[in-house]
Amino acid sequence: MADPRKLTSKDIARHAGVSQTTVSLVFRDAADGKISAATQERVRKVAEELGYRPSPSARSLRSGRAHMIGLVIPNVSDPFFGDVLRGSQAAASPRGYTVAMIESGAKAGLSDAIAATRAATLDGLVLHSPNRRELRQAREIPNGAVVLDGGTPRTISWVRYDLATGVRLAIDLLRELGHRRIAHIHGDTTRITFAERDKGIAAAAADLLVSTVEVSFDFDKGRDELEDRIAGGLNGATAAICDSDSLAAMAFSAAQARGVSVPDQLSLIGFNETHLSRALGLTTIALPAADAGRAATEMLLAQLDGTGLSHRLLGVELRRRGSTAAPAATPR
Amino acid sequence: MADPRKLTSKDIARHAGVSQTTVSLVFRDAADGKISAATQERVRKVAEELGYRPSPSARSLRSGRAHMIGLVIPNVSDPFFGDVLRGSQAAASPRGYTVAMIESGAKAGLSDAIAATRAATLDGLVLHSPNRRELRQAREIPNGAVVLDGGTPRTISWVRYDLATGVRLAIDLLRELGHRRIAHIHGDTTRITFAERDKGIAAAAADLLVSTVEVSFDFDKGRDELEDRIAGGLNGATAAICDSDSLAAMAFSAAQARGVSVPDQLSLIGFNETHLSRALGLTTIALPAADAGRAATEMLLAQLDGTGLSHRLLGVELRRRGSTAAPAATPR
DNA sequence: CTGAAAGCGCTTACAG
DNA sequence: CTGAAAGCGCTTACAG
Known part of the structure; x- marks a missing residue:
């Protein structure tokens, strides 16, 4: 009994003076109403003392879980x-x-x-x-x-x-700050969540959206693509809402490389809230x-x-x- | 047999006209030299056709793995x-x-x-x-x-x-650039890897090290601590080597907040290579x-x-x- | 080169 | 409220 690897529910049953069924019931938390509190307590105590741990594979095999x-x-x-x-x-x-x-x-x-x-x-x-x-x-x-x-x-x-609300909060902030031309920086994936963001932006900022850019999620590649687009002026946008913090970080990095100052010449808002947004001081829509x-x-x-x-x-x-x-x- | 959930090695054995043992041997890749190539092939084909997948829990229970x-x-x-x-x-x-x-x-x-x-x-x-x-x-x-x-x-x-080499490469770069006063920004943990970095820095830069700062790994807290230390001048250091990219990012952020320009007034080197170093344009010791x-x-x-x-x-x-x-x- | 049989440690009806 | 027995699907000696 010194070797806890060898302990089975049978051993616990024997030591506690009950059947294997009782041990099983106690360990599955299915004992209430079936096994007396005193017996449950005894089983638990014996198991604890002996250092018993049920075998997950045996349990899985038998239960199908x-x-x-x-x-x-x-x-x-x-x-x-x-x-x-x-x-x-x-x-x-x-x-x-x-x-x-x-x-x-x-x-x-x-x-x-x-x-x-x-x-x-x-x-x-x-x-x-x-x-x-x-x-x-x-x-x-x-x-x-x-x-x-x-x-x-x-x-x-x-x-x-609640992405729709997140987008609305972001657009409201940009509006209040006085932005009238906004770009949307979109990642090159077809994930449903990005379509939702699109829709949110269309709903909250139809009158402000002047440019939509789709870039690679690969950091270096995405940034290079953004350098060109930012240098190209983003159709006069003074702010960009980015589908993730990574994209916002790429935009930040690209803007710096082209001498476009953030936030004076270009405001940026990201999505997600990670170390990246904290490190870069990015305004972001924080998801829980x-x-x-x-x-x-x-x-x-x-x-x-x-x-x-x-x-x-x-x-x-x-x-x-x-x-x-x-x-x-x-x-x- | 239509339900692949119910298929067992017995079924495969029956369909292939062999014993359960043979099926097991084939699926554990332990058949070579024991089971003829033709039989192995037949077993695999039957299993494939029927969509058999061995049960991991049964395997674990019996094998102890x-x-x-x-x-x-x-x-x-x-x-x-x-x-x-x-x-x-x-x-x-x-x-x-x-x-x-x-x-x-x-x-x-x-x-x-x-x-x-x-x-x-x-x-x-x-x-x-x-x-x-x-x-x-x-x-x-x-x-x-x-x-x-x-x-x-x-x-x-x-x-x-090879942290020692990493540190040496970093210090060599700083030396070549002309730095003669270097700070070390250290995280507040006792992980062995950080002690190794300490040793590497002591070995490679004993003559340059003028300040060692220990800060929290919590981003906001660490950055606040670093703001004070950087504002305090870091004992005249013109460069800092940081034990991780997160710490370098905190230092970067803290320097910006205090109007200390990176890299002109303070060069920074991090460790690890993550999105953070790419986004901030941090020189870093990249670990594979x-x-x-x-x-x-x-x-x-x-x-x-x-x-x-x-x-x-x-x-x-x-x-x-x-x-x-x-x-x-x-x-x- | 191949097969029949036991058993891994649980859970699950079933009986009381 | 509790127990005896079967069985989950494999692997492992063992025998041939």
Whole structure:
């Protein structure tokens, strides 16, 4: 009994003078109303003393539950998703679930993850910022998936950020500052969340939008593209709203390289709130990453327990920093 | 047979006209020399056609292998570790292993991960940038752990970055540019990697080092602390070497706030190479994150298969950008 | 080169 | 409120 690796529920049952069933019930937190409080207490105490840990693989094999979920994200190197993971783990870990981070574009990406869901290696998936194709794939596992920041699909649960309000707050700020010509800097992906931002901008700033630029998400490439566009004057825009902090950082860097001063000649607003926005002093629409990870994971776990579809909208916040100011009196 | 969830190795055996053992051998890639090529081919074809996927939990239960490793890192929000994860997954995935990212300081952190190793939930751990306490804990599972960027512990395998060379390249650059007074900006942690950087700086720049500043890794807090120190003049330093890109970004931001121009009045060099250094145009000592994740993971998997301890040193590179220049002719 | 049988450690009906 | 027994889908000696 000295070796905790060898302890099984049988050992605990023997030491506590109960059956293996009783031990199982206690450890699955399914004992209330079935096993007396005194017995439960005794089982827990014996297990604690002996250092018993149930075997996850035996449990998974018998129950058909892997006790593992996948968090599918576009990019593991974006610190924003680190915060989402933190929130997801905070929800999963106390319930005995592990979260595996999966990059949707990677070799072992979404398709593998969905196959893993079928094979019961993963119990379910949280899909962050899917594109249409990914969303279609997720529909194949309606009870095993929650879409996070991917619009309002009908047949699948979702959590999303209140992007429309975020955009409105940003545009309101630019209006108040006196901007009358605004550019939109867009990343070159087809993720649904970016279409939503487009729509938000169209709704809030139809009268101000004078230029839309689509650039690569690769930092060096995107910045080079932006240098040309910024040098070209962005059709007279005095401010730009960027679909992410990375894009805003590229724009910032490109502006500097071309001697365009931020915010005097060009105000910039980003999206997400990461180290990048803090370091560069970027005004940004801050999305609650950790809350979102937590909410989506709780929703997924509830759904695995049999609850139906549900939906949740999370509030956002405009974080005002030094990259926004009134436009210069004389346009450049 | 239409439901792939229900397919077992028995079904495949029946369809292929072989025993379950043969199927198992083929799927574990342990068939060569035991099963004829023709039989192997037949088994694979049947499995493919029927869409068979072996059950990981059954395999784990019987074999005692979880086919999952943990990557323990100090901070999930640092994009640098996203790149490490990517490398680790690239090594693990083709061999059928999953990588779970674990934040050492989190509630379900290193202690839980080590317990999971004992309980065979995790087969092993890659520990990135441990501190002394974490390293001590890792010694409890010598064959199940590889230390990455944590010095050269005797009883445990390691991979590390050639920090000494990195520091020397950085100091050489500053010397060539004409700097004679250098500050060192240090984070407030006791991670072994920072002690190594200290030593490297002492070795390469003993004659230049005029100030050492220790600041918080929390962005806003660290920057506030740095504002005071930079305003205080850093004892006349014209350049600072910072223990990470985040710290360099804080210094950059603090300098701007105090009207100290980078690089004219203060040159800055960081460590790691992330979006942050690219966005801010920071000269940095670039560490090969993905390679390191891959190397440490391969080492861990080999070790789980019975090879002994091994060690590996990875080269680094100085990436020169706009945050370094010759010191101003007249000191501030 | 291949197969029959036992068993990994749980959970799940079922019986009481 | 509790227990005895079967079985989840593999892998592992062992026998041939």
